[in-house]
Amino acid sequence: MSGACVIGVDLGGTKLLAGVVDADLQVHHRTQRLVPRGDTAALLDAVCAAVADASAVAPMPVAAVGFGIACLMDDRRGVAARSVHLPVVDLPFADVMRERLGLPVEVDNDANTAMLAEWRAGAARGHDDAVLLTIGTGVGGGLVVGGRLTRGAIGAGPELGHMVIDANGPPCPGGCPGRGCLEAFVSGEALGRAGTAAAVADPDSGLGRALAAGRPVTGPLVTELAWDGDAAARAVVASRGEYLGIGIASLVNILNPSVVVVGGGVIAAGEMLLGPARAVVATRALAPARDVVDIVPARFGEEASMVGAAMLVLESRGLRSPTAPPPAAADRAA
């Protein structure tokens, strides 16, 4: 173990997770809180408090802080150019944090940091062409192309949730000007919407009874009922898996990756989601690309973005080699 650690911060739309991470990717401490809504000052205070909490219990000196943020970056200006939930647009977040924390700071999109974690030490390890889809409230994406993490011309990519899969589809939620984006079909919110529709259509199903009992039909509830064996809930999950498969088939044709990693909260449905996705890819994508791609769940689960944010600064500070072995399964961060 090296003599220093870093703090990784996953700043999502609703959840703020900070962890103390050492060079072996051991997570020594985690602190989680809800993201305060609407006010930039309150958000920055909450972030600083979380970092201070983590720093206070770090077993080694803290060398730097890495952030994975749920926003679309603009590298030209070093700011967040778009964020659905966070009041950080046009804010020079890294500069502000560097000033307030008195530590080196690096910032990336949260899906990019999750991709980094999965690529270096998780389900995409050893792959030079990899895709990550993180399906939570929305859908984020990460890409490794030809052995390099890919962010596009100005760092605004990859927004895989906003690939179009239905040209005449519904308006994309969350402020995207598009229609029929993948996110409109397979996000946690989409799972909840489809579950609500199924509950109304079939009042005798588990979903229907839950709705009648006044429970909000959310993505997690649909997943829970699907695991309990409710046929209506399973059909809803499977239908989202099929849309996911259409998106993956498109990415397989475009990029010919050797692995597609699916993470985020919605992957709690496991094979009930991935099985139908794989079946669609097998029938709709082009051979031979479809025959060489593994479609697998993420390894780092809910902690991928945080671990990847830590990895960002571990690597840039020379504390961890990009080729270092991943933690053993028993010690993994998830």
Added chain:
Amino acid sequence: MSGACVIGVDLGGTKLLAGVVDADLQVHHRTQRLVPRGDTAALLDAVCAAVADASAVAPMPVAAVGFGIACLMDDRRGVAARSVHLPVVDLPFADVMRERLGLPVEVDNDANTAMLAEWRAGAARGHDDAVLLTIGTGVGGGLVVGGRLTRGAIGAGPELGHMVIDANGPPCPGGCPGRGCLEAFVSGEALGRAGTAAAVADPDSGLGRALAAGRPVTGPLVTELAWDGDAAARAVVASRGEYLGIGIASLVNILNPSVVVVGGGVIAAGEMLLGPARAVVATRALAPARDVVDIVPARFGEEASMVGAAMLVLESRGLRSPTAPPPAAADRAA
């Protein structure tokens, strides 16, 4: 000028074009013929004859032959894994040609060689993140990501014509197992189909009169009538441009390129096609990625794949530097 030249061969679904190209990308001789259908032996004979014709008039020794082929490659086996029109599947094309021609040979997908030509010396020059769409009988694609030509895990990408833009759309023509692929909406064949439908719907239009006169409503005819000012033909071209824009918007969100180059026969419609495409990208793609992408016609036109195939071997034989300046506009190959 160096003391050697190469031969570039564009082996398309219908047309075989071979050119003698020197290190300054001057094309000294061109030979074009129709591709014989159905028979591998006849195809290989035709290719060898074209190369022999070109070699016979080459002003310098021929150092190598580069091929851009309308097929999907499988680098693992060194063969074409899929081709809609050419009987080359599972054939070790490069090995066979090397043996028969007695010269060094390199082979790539024809859209990849077109991307190489446009990237090194054409409309994508200077861009590290670039997309090429070649819209002919079908739709081919090329990608430069992070300053490198991208072919995917086994060289089977990028098949940009087979990105899905309509999950429940029509079956993709040409043997692709997908539905609602970009190619089903914007290829030359799709332009002809949409033109035929418009001719039937509006018999008084130029399209309608052409149909009544027994002319087959093909992509080139629709384009010709659109240039002549026929409103129905213009509307058909514009509608294909809008679908093209949906595909480009999706690619902008996925890859954040700084340029999208559109080539192939259908680009003969020029701004009648690109204008509607740009308008869709401006309204449906995410900012800031949509604000930094130029959507432009290809420079090398019908010769892009041939020039790129020559460039492939010029570069690999050390006859031309990847950073060499492009030919002046007056001397360009197109």
